[in-house]
Amino acid sequence: MVAHAARLPIPLIVLALVAGCGTDPTPEPTPPDCVPSASVFKAVVQDHIDTHCGSCHGATPQFGAPNTLTGGYDSLIAGDEGERLIDRIAARMANKTMPPAGGEPVPHQVQDTVVEWASCGAKHPDHSIGLVVDRPVFSAPKSPPAGTxxxxxxxxxxxxxxxxxxxxxxxxxxxxxxxxxxxxxxxxxxxxxxxxxxxxxxxxxxxxxxxxxxxxxxxxxxxxxxxxxxxxxxxxxxxxxxxxxxxxxxxxxxxxxxxxxxxxxxxxxxxxxxxxxxxxxTEYGMVAPGPLVFAIPPHSTFTATGHCKVKSDLTLLAGMPHMHENGTAFKQEIVRADGTREPLINLTGWSFEMQPFYHHPVTLKAGDRVETSCTWRNDTDDTVSMGTGTADEMCFNFMFVTPPPSEPYCNDFLLDPKAEAPYAPGTCAPTGASKTLPNHSQKLLFTGAPDIKGGDLGTARWELTGATLALPGLAKTYMNPDTSVVHSRGQAWSEGDTLTIDAAARILIELPNSQGIDSVDVLSVTGTVKPGKKAGEGTWEPSCGAKKPKNIRWTVDGDTLTVVLDKQFSQFTVPGIYTFKRAATDASK
Ligand code: HEC
Missing domain, CATH: 2.60.120.310 (Copper type II, ascorbate-dependent monooxygenase, N-terminal domain)
Structure with a gap:
């Protein structure tokens, strides 16, 4: 009996354990690995979600959005890990499928912060999405060379x-x-x-x-x-x-x-x-070709081009195209001494966060030229100029070349005899606007802006016959007045007090030491002309293509219309003068 009794407790314990489990149907939930910071949510993320997602994912979801994302911190972290709203937010923002394409772009810093917050630092947005480059990344073998x-x-x-x-x-x-x-x-x-x-x-x-x-x-x-x-x-x-x-x-x-x-x-x-x-x-050094002087007008798309003349034979290996946050496209071409062109690198869908070196090995001969063009979209109310700050812009390809060059930058002024203003009807041009307009060339003015007389704009279509800048007389001493030129193409429409100007100008200015400016200025604006105190002076209050009113001055003299607008030129504001002639076709086209 004693032996039997001694054996009994073991199955009893087992039975007790099994019974215990059976009576408790809710096992301990595993705590989620990632619980995003509530303080970062309060400090910045809530505001980012309201601003960039709230228009669709607000309290009442709109435009097909399936849910609200503005219900506060607790609603975002509710549910099982992997299925919670924050997990879905992290996934859709990391692969850049939210917000949907076509809307106001979300600054990369906002994308970074929201994705990192929602994934506790495990995920980062893929900034290479949308980037298209026709050269491979300059990548290295897995292991380093022996003996280093x-x-x-x-x-x-x-x-x-x-x-x-x-x-x-x-x-x-x-x-x-x-x-x-x-x-x-x-x-x-x-x-x-x-x-x-x-x-x-x-x-x-x-x-x-x-x-x-x-x-x-x-x-x-x-x-x-x-x-x-x-x-x-x-x-x-x-x-x-x-x-x-x-x-x-x-x-x-x-x-x-x-x-x-x-x-x-x-x-x-x-x-x-x-x-x-x-x-x-082989010894490699670095040279950075690209335009050194440019100014990107507010609310515009703008391209600047730099020319680098190759002084002695040179082999390129790889380069890192560099712009700041307004960049949209980067392009380099080689123009051989005989005029033939060869593509060097072409990049669209620019991402500031994704700037690797690309492999583009090619040999250049003395007399060849490297043409570097950057395109930016400036959505701000301010002119953006060349500079090292993040609010400024740059346009360079930092290239490893051999033999090492003596100068770190390369930008020579070039008066391309075939240069023209690149024109295509802009966002504010009426549908069906003419695409084929003649190019006009005009020298810079150093004698001040023309007299303004005003006059009735009436209802008309106007064709651009020239554009130029009126620079202070002193400017003549640091640029070449004989070679510098403004190419232009464009048209305008007037009806009552509404004026649309749709024009492009290519400004070529020769500076000393074979430096120069080659920049493109695109204007496509519709606005109401509100007369000021003096005849022919007033403000142009935009309904398309710009946000801030501009100062405008005009003269209608028979079939000629002259419009003067303030233009940003390097650090200065100078009069930009557009001259039009009345066009034969009807006002709408
Ligand atoms: C212009 C409207 C719009 C904006 C702005 C917008 N969304 Fe959406 N969102 C939608 C639509 C429509 C869907 C459903 C279609 C789909 O899934 O692509 C959706 C679906 C989603 C989904 C998938 C649904 C789910 O719960 O799994 C997530 C996650 C999401 N959006 C997150 C965001 C975030 C984060 C933002 C802001 C950074 C944002 N969305 C901004 C319209 C929008």
């Missing part, structure tokens, strides 16, 4: 605060070499991938940047891009030889941090690893 040494240029426990968004941080180093070496391969070291957005390595040829840490939004002045990393980017490696690095030179690692996830206690050690060897084989 390495050094790292990286952050050292860099603290990224919980609420830090869109931080550009520069770390400046002195080249850690004791003698001249060749850089053979460059790759990124990614430590905390939740917060690191992209990393660039720049050379600071003038040692203009002090060693150490500094916030540095935009491009450090006078620097050159050597390498750029964004999620998914490969290393960069020279086929043989490399780029010289000398003792005492300064190099800048710029890291773009964005802590959209609100991660706490981040101490980042990301940066760049350089593989280097003795200075043997």
């Amino acid at each position: 040494e390495t050094f790292d240029l990286k952050a050292d426990q860099f603290a990224v605060a919980e609420d830090e968004l869109d931080l550009y941080q520069c770390f400046t180093f002195e080249a850690p070499v004791k003698e001249d070496r060749f850089i053979q391969r460059i790759e990124a070291i990614i430590d905390d991938s939740r917060v690191v957005h992209h990393i660039v390595l720049l050379k600071d040829p003038k040692n203009a940047y002090a060693l150490g840490l500094k916030k540095c939004k935009g491009m450090p002045a006078d620097s050159q891009y050597l390498y750029a990393w964004a999620p998914g980017a490969a290393a960069l490696q020279f086929p043989e030889g490399g780029a010289r690095i000398k003792p005492g030179e300064h190099y800048i690692v710029q890291i773009h941090y964005n802590n959209g996830a609100g991660a706490k206690g981040v101490k980042d050690n990301s940066g760049i690893r350089v593989h280097h060897g003795p200075p043997k084989g």
